[in-house]
Amino acid sequence: MTVPQIWAGVDIGKEHHHCVVINAKGERLLSRRVLNDEAALLKLIGDVLTLDTDALWAVDLNHGGAALLVGLLLSHDQSMLYITGLTVHRASASYWGEGKTDAKDAFVIADQARMRRDLGRLRPGDEIAVDLRTLTGRRTDLMCDRTRQINRLRAQLLEIFPPLERGLELTNKGPVVLLTGYQTPAAIRRSGVKCVETWLRARKVRCAADLARTAVEAAEAQHTALPGEKLAASMVVRLAKGVMTLDEEIAEIEARFREHPHAEVILSLPGMGKQVGAAFIAATGGYMDAFGSADRLAGYAGLAPAPRDSGRVSGNLRRPRRFHRGLLNAMYLSALSSLRSCPASNAYYACKRAEGKGHKQALLALARRRLNVLWAMIRDGACYQAEPSVTTAA
Secondary structure (H helix, E strand, O other): OOOOOEEEEEEOOOOEEEEEEEEOOOOEEEEEEEEOOHHHHHHHHHHHHHHOOOEEEEEOOOOHHHHHHHHHHHHOOOEEEEOOHHHHHHHHOOOOOOOOOHHHHHHHHHHHHHHOOOOEEOOOOOHHHHHHHHHHHHHHHHHHHHHHHHHHHHHHHHHHOHHHHHHOOOOOHHHHHHHOOOOOHHHHHHHHHHHHHHHHHHOOOOOHHHHHHHHHHHHHOOOOOOOOHHHHHHHHHHHHHHHHHHHHHHHHHHHHHHOOOOHHHHHOOOOOOHHHHHHHHHHHOOOHHHOOOHHHHHHHHOOOOEEOOEOOEOOOEEOOOOOOHHHHHHHHHHHHHHOOOOHHHHHHHHHHHHOOOOHHHHHHHHHHHHHHHHHHHHHHOOOOOOOOOOOOOO
16 A cells, blocks of 8 residues: 555544644645535545545544545545544643644644554445444344333233233233233133134244133133223233334344345354344444454454553553443353353363353353454355364274
8 A cells, every 4th residue: 555645634523523634744734624514525525635636534433423524535435544532632642732622633633644554444334234233223222112111011911910911921022912912801711712822823923822821821810800901901002012113123133134245154153143143243344354363353342351561560461441342242142142052162161161260251261262263254254163073983
């Protein structure tokens, strides 16, 4: 890659950005406050390229208010670097003056991009990865809403039909579907087991016979109609349908994840389900070229310890302070899940426990080991294969 002739640092804001352009000597060629608007940003890009077409851009934010600028720069085939806000803040202390302005921050961003060679480049994410980033961010809100809806559903059902509330596991789909059609003891008794089972099977509910039997047994245990039953039953229907709507929206994440070219490779690794796989794609983009090695990916996930040595003290390691929390969470959960289905993960976990590590430490070590495997799988486009057992000849 050729060395740029000018560096453009942009301090990102919600309504306005500030751009400072410097040359190889660190001299300011342009300093401008610009509105976060397509026409204004296009004019800024044109003016910068008029100074020199060989430009390198640097920003301190890679999402949110920076999305429009990043998109326009990508459409103009411009190279970009990402400098974290914390890095800019710490670097500012080494520049002259104690004041803080957008112009100074933009200059620091441009100057750091000019001097440093360890900054990460911004690469265009594919459409699926961008969608998954949006959907996984929304999933947290959806799961909280779903929990609230189920709690309200339980409370409402408890007021009119305690035996049924006690017998149903409302976190599963089948019981929620049942409540959209049957809410009162009298209605369930009138229909009977066969009718309720047929109704559930028509809606593709698993274990319909067991669920129908549980509902009828609960109905037989209560023959008293409580006050306000009619209105409460209608509220139960609304809440149950609300839970089903949330489930459909959550399922969009799984459907979109399936469309990614690496989905099958990721799912082949034991413990990597569709939700965890979607979180992995959202955090990394699904392509390992941006990381270069499994070690760099592990550092990004917070699974690679950082040294903390000074003087005669050496060999101290600690968790890095800057890492992707979502990726660490995904790999931790997948490692925990793999213990139930993967003998290789179980053996590695047992080995770490035998070394004296605690449960959490052993799981983090397993997550790091699995991240190395996943990185190699995606790099080679190969699905996971359990290591065959070696038998000795008689």
